[in-house]
Amino acid sequence: MATGIVQEVIPPVLDSTSDQPPLFDGTTRLYISLICPYAQRAWIARNYKGLQDKIKLVPLDLSNRPAWYKEKVYPPNKVPSLEHNGKIIGESLDLLKYLDSSFEGPSLLPDDPAKREFAEELLLYTDTFGRGVIVSLKGDTDVGAPYDHLETALSKFDDGPFFLGQFSLVDIAYAPFIERYHPLTLDVKKYDITAGRPKLTAWIEELNKIEAYQQTKRDLAELIAIQKNHLGVVTPYLPSFH
Numbered sequence: 060m061a062t063g064i065v066q067e068v069i070p071p072v073l074d075s076t077s078d079q080p081p082l083f084d085g086t087t088r089l090y091i092s093l094i095c096p097y098a099q100r101a102w103i104a105r106n107y108k109g110l111q112d113k114i115k116l117v118p119l120d121l122s123n124r125p126a127w128y129k130e131k132v133y134p135p136n137k138v139p140s141l142e143h144n145g146k147i148i149g150e151s152l153d154l155l156k157y158l159d160s161s162f163e164g165p166s167l168l169p170d171d172p173a174k175r176e177f178a179e180e181l182l183l184y185t186d187t188f189g190r191g192v193i194v195s196l197k198g199d200t201d202v203g204a205p206y207d208h209l210e211t212a213l214s215k216f217d218d219g220p221f222f223l224g225q226f227s228l229v230d231i232a233y234a235p236f237i238e239r240y241h242p243l244t245l246d247v248k249k250y251d252i253t254a255g256r257p258k259l260t261a262w263i264e265e266l267n268k269i270e271a272y273q274q275t276k277r278d279l280a281e282l283i284a285i286q287k288n289h290l291g292v293v294t295p296y297l298p299s300f301h
């Protein structure tokens with residue numbers, strides 16, 4: 060029996076020389092960069108909901124961006140953005156909710172109001188978390204503190220290994236960042252974020268079993284090189300935390 064994962068064939072990456080795909084022709088398009096963690100959030104959600112045939116990926120080369128993207132598609136000129144029903148929607152966390160409520164497929168949020176409230180809290184924390192990690196990597200603040208926060212959060216519900224027990228959009232919001240920060244922190248600070256954090260260790264293990272996420276993982280060495288390169292500066296691939 061075949062058990063291997065069939066990798067989706069990713070369409071060619073579009074750059075400044077590429078023609079613009081027809082806008083608002085009824086096709087739903089997710090504009091991404093293959094190495095952007097924010098875009099990866101929307102990409103995982105699209106996969107998890109089984110929307111591969113309904114939502115077409117449009118990967119862009121951010122370092123040689125097509126002018127039409129800013130001019131005609133999405134003036135903020137960032138990825139991800141989604142072309143759907145005659146409009147363009149951006150901001151990865153908003154997109155997670157939009158994808159969940161506007162399309163079929165497994166729900167990305169449980170019904171339990173207590174879990175939904177906690178989801179909002181954790182989504183709000185994503186920026187603080189990222190800023191804490193970057194500041195600690197660049198300086199002398201406690202490297203472990205942001206991960207202690209996650210370890211505590213992961214202890215709140217015991218009906219599964221994920222933030223809300225079962226897999227949800229909260230896990231998707233954190234996954235691309237932990238994927239990068241785990242090896243980066245090991246490399247830069249010789250600090251293993253999983254040591255002494257059994258919940259976070261189990262979370263990473265279980266996350267890595269989710270095919271929708273596996274499909275979006277790129278070459279880790281490349282991602283780490285990008286991050287190390289840009290640790291000191293504002294970059295398209297790292298949030299501009301100082």
Ligand SMILES: N[C@@H](CCC(=O)N[C@@H](CS)C(=O)NCC(=O)O)C(=O)O
Nearest residue numbers: 095096097137138139150151295296
């Ligand atoms: N807050 C945005 C951030 C998106 C973002 O910064 N994406 C980066 C790539 S990882 C980007 O498009 N940067 C291009 C630019 O800032 O010009 C979101 O969550 O979607």
